[in-house]
Amino acid sequence: MPFIFFKSLQGTLKSYGENINEISSLLDKAILRVNALIDPTPENKLKVLSLPPIEELSRKINENIDQLYERKKEITKHLQNINKVLEDARIKCESCNGEGKVKRLKYEREDNIIMSFYERELCSTCGGLGYFTISEEVRKKDMRF
Numbered sequence: 001m002p003f004i005f006f007k008s009l010q011g012t013l014k015s016y017g018e019n020i021n022e023i024s025s026l027l028d029k030a031i032l033r034v035n036a037l038i039d040p041t042p043e044n045k046l047k048v049l050s051l052p053p054i055e056e057l058s059r060k061i062n063e064n065i066d067q068l069y070e071r072k073k074e075i076t077k078h079l080q081n082i083n084k085v086l087e088d089a090r091i092k093c094e095s096c097n098g099e100g101k102v103k104r105l106k107y108e109r110e111d112n113i114i115m116s117f118y119e120r121e122l123c124s125t126c127g128g129l130g131y132f133t134i135s136e137e138v139r140k141k142d143m144r145f
Contacts, residue, residue, distance in 0.1 A: 004094055005078060005081050005082045005085060005091075006082070008078055009075065009078040009079070009082070012071055012074045012075050012078060013075065015071055016068065016071040016072075016075065019064045019067050019068050019071060020068070022060075022064050023061055023064045023065065023068075026057050026060050026061045026064070027061065029051050029052070029057055030054060030057045030058070030061070032044075032047050032048050032051060033048050033051060033053075033054045033057065034054070035047075036048045085134070086134065089133060089134045090131040090132065090133055090134065091131060091132045091134065092130070092131050093123060093125055093126035093129070093130055093131055093132065094125075095123050095124075095125035095126065096123035096125065096126060096130060098130040098131060099123070099130055100122065100123055100126065100128040100129055100130035101120045101121060101122060101123060101128065102120070102121060102123050102124075103118040103119070103120055104118065104119055104120075104121050105117075105118060106118070106119050
């Protein structure tokens with residue numbers, strides 16, 4: 001749980017890479033389209049027969065570039081969060097949301113009736129602290145992103 005920041009960053013970077021690959025693929029198709037316009041041989045025309053029009057390729061490239069800008073903002077935010085965690089030397093427990101306690105559903109039997117209710121218990125993930133402490137050794141390495 002404490003490394004959720006890294007998992008989030010990893011997912012965002014993966015999405016960024018997928019956008020880059022999509023742009024590369026769209027550019028390959030656009031190059032084929034332009035090549036067919038410049039050199040309209042039957043072979044070149046056949047290559048682009050099933051490709052979308054250049055306007056659609058251009059629109060999709062622009063959409064992916066816009067997504068890259070958004071991903072860049074997300075990556076920056078993730079890196080800022082990681083730096084803050086390292087500065088604070090604490091990571092909030094995701095299981096209890098930093099409260100140290102979680103709600104557990106309990107059941108109790110009274111006569112012929114079973115009643116359910118919630119009871120707050122110490123979080124088993126963080127031991128009731130609500131956070132995980134980063135060791136001095138890790139902080140001294142001055143890990144900055």
